[in-house]
Amino acid sequence: MNFMSKKSFRYINSSAPKIDALAKARGNAKYTDDLEFDRMLYGKLLRSTLAHGRIKKIDVSKARALRGVRAILTGTDLPIRYGILPVSQDELALALGKVRYIGEPVAAVAATSEETAFEALKLIRVEYEPIDPVLSIKDALKSVQSVHDEGNLHKAVSLEFGQTQSTGADYSREDLFYYEGNTHLALEEHSAVALWQKGRLTLHSSSQTPFLLRKILAKALEIPETSVRVKVAAVGGGFGGKLDPFAHEICAAKIAMITGRPVKFTLTREEVFYCHRGRHPAVMWIKTDWKKDGRLLDMHFKAALDGGAYGSFGVVCVYYQGALQPVTYKIPHYRFESARYFTNKPPCGPKRGHGTPQPRFALEVHLDKVAEELGQDPVALRLKNLMTPDSVTVNQLKVTSCGLNACIEKVAEVSGFRRKHGRLPPGKGVGFALGSYLCGAAVPIYWNDEPHTTVRITAGRKSGLTVYCGATDIGQGCDMVVASVVAEILGISIHRLRLVMADTDTTPPDLGSYSSRVTLMAGNAAKDAAEKFKSQVLAIAGKKETSFERTLQSALRKKNRIESSGSYKPPAKLGRFKGSGVGPSPAYSFSACVAEVTCDVETGEVGVSKITFAHDIGRAINRLAVEGQIEGGIAMALGEAFFEEQVYDERGLHRKPSILDYKIPTMEDMPELEIFLVETGDPAGPFGAKEVGQGPLLPVIPAIANAIYDAVGVRIDETPFTPEKILLALERKAMARAPRVGPDKFPDIVFPEPFAVRPVSAVQASC
Amino acid sequence: MRDGSAIVVLNFQVNGRKRRLKTYVWRTLLEILREDLHLTGTKHGCETGECGACTVILNGKNVYSCLVLAPQLAGTKITTIEGMPAKHPLIEAFVGSAAIQCGYCTPGMIMAAKSYLDETDAGKQTKAREIKHALSGNLCRCASYSKIASAVQAACRRKQKNR
Numbered sequence: 001m002n003f004m005s006k007k008s009f010r011y012i013n014s015s016a017p018k019i020d021a022l023a024k025a026r027g028n029a030k031y032t033d034d035l036e037f038d039r040m041l042y043g044k045l046l047r048s049t050l051a052h053g054r055i056k057k058i059d060v061s062k063a064r065a066l067r068g069v070r071a072i073l074t075g076t077d078l079p080i081r082y083g084i085l086p087v088s089q090d091e092l093a094l095a096l097g098k099v100r101y102i103g104e105p106v107a108a109v110a111a112t113s114e115e116t117a118f119e120a121l122k123l124i125r126v127e128y129e130p131i132d133p134v135l136s137i138k139d140a141l142k143s144v145q146s147v148h149d150e151g152n153l154h155k156a157v158s159l160e161f162g163q164t165q166s167t168g169a170d171y172s173r174e175d176l177f178y179y180e181g182n183t184h185l186a187l188e189e190h191s192a193v194a195l196w197q198k199g200r201l202t203l204h205s206s207s208q209t210p211f212l213l214r215k216i217l218a219k220a221l222e223i224p225e226t227s228v229r230v231k232v233a234a235v236g237g238g239f240g241g242k243l244d245p246f247a248h249e250i251c252a253a254k255i256a257m258i259t260g261r262p263v264k265f266t267l268t269r270e271e272v273f274y275c276h277r278g279r280h281p282a283v284m285w286i287k288t289d290w291k292k293d294g295r296l297l298d299m300h301f302k303a304a305l306d307g308g309a310y311g312s313f314g315v316v317c318v319y320y321q322g323a324l325q326p327v328t329y330k331i332p333h334y335r336f337e338s339a340r341y342f343t344n345k346p347p348c349g350p351k352r353g354h355g356t357p358q359p360r361f362a363l364e365v366h367l368d369k370v371a372e373e374l375g376q377d378p379v380a381l382r383l384k385n386l387m388t389p390d391s392v393t394v395n396q397l398k399v400t401s402c403g404l405n406a407c408i409e410k411v412a413e414v415s416g417f418r419r420k421h422g423r424l425p426p427g428k429g430v431g432f433a434l435g436s437y438l439c440g441a442a443v444p445i446y447w448n449d450e451p452h453t454t455v456r457i458t459a460g461r462k463s464g465l466t467v468y469c470g471a472t473d474i475g476q477g478c479d480m481v482v483a484s485v486v487a488e489i490l491g492i493s494i495h496r497l498r499l500v501m502a503d504t505d506t507t508p509p510d511l512g513s514y515s516s517r518v519t520l521m522a523g524n525a526a527k528d529a530a531e532k533f534k535s536q537v538l539a540i541a542g543k544k545e546t547s548f549e550r551t552l553q554s555a556l557r558k559k560n561r562i563e564s565s566g567s568y569k570p571p572a573k574l575g576r577f578k579g580s581g582v583g584p585s586p587a588y589s590f591s592a593c594v595a596e597v598t599c600d601v602e603t604g605e606v607g608v609s610k611i612t613f614a615h616d617i618g619r620a621i622n623r624l625a626v627e628g629q630i631e632g633g634i635a636m637a638l639g640e641a642f643f644e645e646q647v648y649d650e651r652g653l654h655r656k657p658s659i660l661d662y663k664i665p666t667m668e669d670m671p672e673l674e675i676f677l678v679e680t681g682d683p684a685g686p687f688g689a690k691e692v693g694q695g696p697l698l699p700v701i702p703a704i705a706n707a708i709y710d711a712v713g714v715r716i717d718e719t720p721f722t723p724e725k726i727l728l729a730l731e732r733k734a735m736a737r738a739p740r741v742g743p744d745k746f747p748d749i750v751f752p753e754p755f756a757v758r759p760v761s762a763v764q765a766s767c
Numbered sequence: 768m769r770d771g772s773a774i775v776v777l778n779f780q781v782n783g784r785k786r787r788l789k790t791y792v793w794r795t796l797l798e799i800l801r802e803d804l805h806l807t808g809t810k811h812g813c814e815t816g817e818c819g820a821c822t823v824i825l826n827g828k829n830v831y832s833c834l835v836l837a838p839q840l841a842g843t844k845i846t847t848i849e850g851m852p853a854k855h856p857l858i859e860a861f862v863g864s865a866a867i868q869c870g871y872c873t874p875g876m877i878m879a880a881k882s883y884l885d886e887t888d889a890g891k892q893t894k895a896r897e898i899k900h901a902l903s904g905n906l907c908r909c910a911s912y913s914k915i916a917s918a919v920q921a922a923c924r925r926k927q928k929n930r
């Protein structure tokens with residue numbers, strides 16, 4: 001196809017340094033906590049010490065009397081409920097009436113120094129009446145206590161796809177898995193600075209979603225949206241942890257409104273663990289039916305999510321448990337049930353991979369077990385059931401380009417998987433797994449008919465060339481994507497461009513940095529804007545000069561301001577059923593992973609010696625940036641596989657709210673990596689580009705689990721794969737018991753009757 | 768309240784510039800740099816010596832500035848990211864090798880790498896393992912680890928060439 005023609009590009013597909021790299025390397029880039037304003041106050045939050053309880057009394061009199069304290073807020077000052085999803089408006093900035101987890105904000109203080117604010121927190125007296133906490137799905141199902149008045153079940157769904165249930169299966173298998181909760185741990189702690197000037201609020205915040213935050217601030221503060229400006233400075237990593245609106249943002253704004261002074265809240269690392277919104281702990285059950293030649297006939301998947309105290313993105317996550325299995329494999333009949341429960345723990349939400357790493361782990365390990373029992377090679381089994389380009393999945397998602405085959409061949413060949421699998425010396429093993437992810441949700445969080453993103457380009461005689469885009473660079477490199485696309489089309493140096501990004505007052509709306517949407521959506525809008533800009537400049541100038549730069553100068557002599565705007569809106573989804581909004585995307589990315597491990601049977605320790613990875617990126621806008629995202633995804637997956645867990649004691653207290661105890665991979669923990677980019681060129685992507693921010697995490701965890709089995713013959717069906725679990729499984733194996741560690745029962749959940757979704761007609765699918 | 772009388776007067780150098788400062792004994796170098804001297808290039812990810820984002824060089828050695836208390840600063844020489852020339856081989860290598868994603872760990876990472884580079888004598892062959900070890904006290908959650916390691920290696924090579 002011509003969009004992939006081997007035309008030589010200057011930026012696209014290059015390894016040019018990112019546009020913001022030098023400022024960051026020199027310490028000049030300003031992150032939110034680096035911002036300072038005259039007469040700025042420092043804010044702190046008092047957090048609940050009880051997982052579940054009624055607030056009987058809050059006495060702030062002593063704190064108020066402390067010298068330097070300028071404002072104190074409690075729940076009554078901010079009584080409007082909000083939430084990131086329209087269907088889950090269940091949060092308050094400060095608890096009112098009841099606390100629901102240890103670490104939930106109860107009061108906010110602002111003082112002339114950070115020290116004084118801390119001192120003031122100690123002077124606030126809160127009297128609680130404890131309630132039995134609900135700390136697990138089991139508790140949620142049986143407890144007489146309810147986290148919320150509406151009960152502990154947050155959401156349950158049950159869907160069935162495909163023509164008829166399979167008959168004539170030769171073989172079927174079911175398995176149970178558990179995926180532990182874990183958190184983002186972006187290196188930058190959340191920070192917000194609020195200013196109230198002339199009846200308008202400006203909030204600088206380390207947010208991934210400035211436009212949604214503006215909406216929610218307006219609601220919670222009861223002021224018009226037009227009175228709110230959200231500006232995002234440099235962000236030190238997000239991974240989904242800075243998507244939700246947070247108490248400190250709303251409190252900073254409220255106190256700025258009350259005092260008229262700038263207010264800064266920067267969270268401590270411990271507080272970030274309580275904000276959480278990370279990976280949901282999930283119990284999963286999967287059953288598949290097969291022909292003995294390895295053809296998949298039927299899949300039934302169930303998930304139970306421990307959601308924590310509030311809704312967050314939970315409803316979406318419930319659907320994501322089942323949405324993408326059919327994007328990787330062709331499944332003739334598919335049934336999926338999923339439920340989320342409220343518990344008295346920090347809320348879970350979206351973390352890199354959003355609700356799909358758990359089912360991906362379950363599915364890919366399950367397939368490994370099936371392959372063994374059917375006597376087939378795990379690669380061959382997958383190839384027989386693989387997604388193909390230009391297909392419609394059983395759950396009505398439209399797959400455009402699909403480079404899975406190429407990804408598989410690449411990793412299998414380079415790693416020598418087929419030669420090594422089952423044949424390495426004891427203690428050594430290889431494992432294989434696949435993954436797929438979306439390139440932006442086709443349906444916005446707040447339904448409307450507007451473009452999902454718009455990019456504006458302006459040029460003036462004195463003002464230079466400016467690109468305005470609402471997308472938020474959280475480290476993933478979207479500034480560079482937008483700059484590269486514009487510079488490429490115009491044929492100029494990226495350093496000629498001035499970028500204005502993520503500012504609700506000056507940049508056109510963009511939905512935010514989530515669902516891996518930015519490269520595809522902002523990239524397309526940038527392309528559209530640049531193409532329009534270029535033709536306008538040409539039309540005004542009348543003729544083409546030797547360079548675009550000269551043409552632009554001659555155009556600007558005739559007209560002193562030239563402006564263009566381009567936007568992007570994804571194609572409509574195919575599905576028309578309830579829940580069909582989760583999963584559709586303009587394109588899907590695909591990855592394949594081979595992990596090689598060494599397992600010490602004495603200590604239970606596992607070392608990953610090598611990861612061979614191929615990712616169908618469509619086309620890399622910037623090769624080095626894409627590799628960086630893949631490596632980052634693999635590293636985060638290693639953390640989730642081996643040590644990361646957000647776990648609580650019997651009171652609901654976080655067991656490890658510090659980086660010392662919550663381990664993440666260091667440079668020394670990284671295995672050898674061999675990374676390949678498969679460039680299929682997707683018709684929906686700018687220059688054919690697809691996502692890379694989230695997909696690469698997915699197959700790594702099951703590939704490691706499968707490699708451990710290949711090495712020592714035990715199945716660790718729950719994350720993380722700790723030495724204790726491996727030793728326990730080895731012990732069971734030695735005693736001729738099932739060589740496995742993992743859940744043995746799915747919670748007693750009565751799911752609703754499945755809603756049967758009829759297949760889309762061929763006519764609909766082809767349009 | 769902390770004892771307000773516990774105040775020290777400090778004379779020390781930051782990035783070659785003499786500084787005289789009156790501050791509380793319990794304040795950390797991190798706070799002094801960021802809040803008193805407005806050098807916000809030094810970052811923080813924990814304030815408890817666990818992440819490395821606050822790494823600076825004190826008398827030639829890399830330290831976590833969040834773990835250094837004011838009284839320890841008397842007579843010291845500090846180098847922060849702001850003290851690194853724009854054309855320093857490490858800065859150029861970090862930019863050129865795509866070792867920067869969100870960039871939040873970068874200033875600390877570069878200071879730790881500088882300390883390693885300064886300590887490694889120029890004739891010596893650097894080993895990837897050594898670099899990994901030298902930087903293992905600096906976390907990067909974006910995990911540009913292999914690119915960071917190659918940036919440091921590139922800077923080492925340049926140092927050897929320029930000897």
Ligand code: FES
Nearest residue numbers: 814817818819833
């Ligand atoms: S802020 Fe000093 S080590 Fe983390």
Ligand code: FES
Nearest residue numbers: 870872907908909
């Ligand atoms: S680049 Fe983001 S933490 Fe290192």
